[in-house]
Amino acid sequence: MPWHRCLWRKTRKPSKEFVVHASGNVTFAVVGFGYWGPHLVRNILLCEGAGVAWISDQDDARLQEAGRRFPGIRATPSLEEVLCDPGVDVVAIATPVHSHHALALKALREGKHVFIEKPLTASRRQATEILAVAAQFGRRVFVDHTFVFTPAVQKMRQLLLSHELGRPLYYDSVRINLGIFQHDVNVVWDLVTHDIAILDFLLQGTMPVTASCTGTAHFGSQHADLAYLTLAYEDDFIAHINVNWLAPVKVRQVLLCGDRKMVVYDDNSASEKIKVYDSGVNVRQREDIYEMLVQYRVGDMHAPRLETTEALSNEITNVxxxxxxxxxxxxxxxxxxxxxxxxxxxxxxLRLGGISVPIVPLDLAALLDGKRTQLDGDGLRKTKPHDDLTPSLHR
Structure with missing residues (x-):
């Protein structure tokens, strides 16, 4: 069985109204041709059963570059031109976070599915509205959580689901490098997003109970460039994430510890990205003298073989x-x-100085029902198609 079909958690199969074609290609339009857009175009073109009809960006130099690199694909600064094309099935949005909400709503209301660069939006309210509009128009929303499609993260989830690691105890991540400073989001929204997406995938959608985050912004910027986040889950599982735009070296390392075995994931390693350690502790309580007896277990390490497929390619295939x-x-x-x-x-x-903030559990059905009522009441469904976008929306 192909790797991308064997590890997903069981869920309701989409209804027929969500399926684009019974056969044939799924056609994309890529909006935003900055850093990530070219990667999207390349991987879509390499995916069997997919094609790219349009590249859209409001920067003339980027459109010229798109024409040079992909001469067979139409390039335009006009989102209206893209959305008017009935041959476009999916609009892939690779623009700054603040533009995701407006672009996605326009595409969904024109009957397009959307594939949105991480994070989905800049707020929970915006994300809920996108899902509500998608449900109203019978369209689907995909989010570019690229790391969950890496063979290494897939292997980590397999080790968890097979109980080889035992009961999960903690997740510790270091994700640091020099830059790239973002102009529209802080380091939490830029880098922590990866780890939260990985945790969501590993824990099958289980959400933490609280979040506590400290950090600082240097050089007079309003956006924090260094942060430390702690997420507390039920059953004493804890996640700690260190992100930084000011490190002299690039580190991408995750420790996932269970009470049987431990995993070290080094994304910078060329050959052994995952190492599984048969190490841990055995604890026995001696009630007669009220003390714990701790035995340390140090066993073998093995590096499982991983596929060498590109994560973004796997992701496009899944879409x-x-x-x-x-x-x-x-x-x-x-x-x-x-x-x-x-x-x-x-x-x-982070804004409140690191106090513990409770995370409200998601009742998606109630959220969507409330948002649908709001949309019907305030007339947002009657928004005119092809409203002009400000020039700042395309990265």
Missing amino acids: VEALRDGAVAVADGEAGLRVVSILEAADAS
């Missing part, structure tokens, strides 16, 4: 199969909403 064949979407809008909800709590804690 295509979800739309064409009704396969389960891995990083869907609900996953994006959960990630944004945790980011919002972490950001609130």
Whole structure:
């Protein structure tokens, strides 16, 4: 069985109204041709059953670059031109976070599915509205949580689900490098997003109970460039995430510890990204003298063989199969909403000096029902198609 079909959690199969084609290609339009857009175009073109009809950006130099690199694809500064094309199935949005909400709503109301760069939106309210509009128009939302499609993270989830690691105890991540400073979001929204998406995938959608985040902004910037986030889950599981734009070296390392075995994931390693250690502790309580007896267990280490496929390629394949064949979407809008909800709590804690902020559990059905009522009441469904976008929306 292909790797991308064997590990997704069981969920309701999409209804027929969500499927684009019974056969044939799924056609994308890529909006935003900055850093990430070219990667999207390249991987879509390499995916069997997918194609790119349009590249859209409001920067003339980027459009010229798109024409040079992909001469067979139409390039335009006009989002209206893209959305008017009935041959476009999916609009892939690779623009700054603040523009995701407006662009996604326009695409959904024109009957397009959307594939949105992480994070889904800049707030839980915006994410909920996108999901509500998608449901109203019978369209689907996918979020670009690329790391959950890496063979390494897939292996970590397999080790958890097979209980080889035992009961999960903690997740500790260091994600630091020099830059890239973002102009529209802080380091939490930029880098922590990856780890929260990984945790959401590993824990099958289980959300933390509280978030506590400290950090600081140097050089007079309003956006924190260094942060430390702690997420507390039920059953004493805890996650700690260190992110930094000011480190002299690039570190991408995750420790996932269970009470049987431990995993070290080094994304910078060329050959052994995952190492599994048969190490841990055995604790026995001696009630007669009220003390714990701790025995340390140090066993072998092995580095499992991983596939060498590119994560973004795997992700595009999953989107295509979800739309064409009704396969389960891995990083869907609900996953994006959960990630944004945790980011919002972490950001609130950061602004409040690190106090513990409770994370409200998601009742998606109630959220969507409330948002649908609001949309019907305030007339947002009657928004005119092709309203002009400000020039700042495209990265």
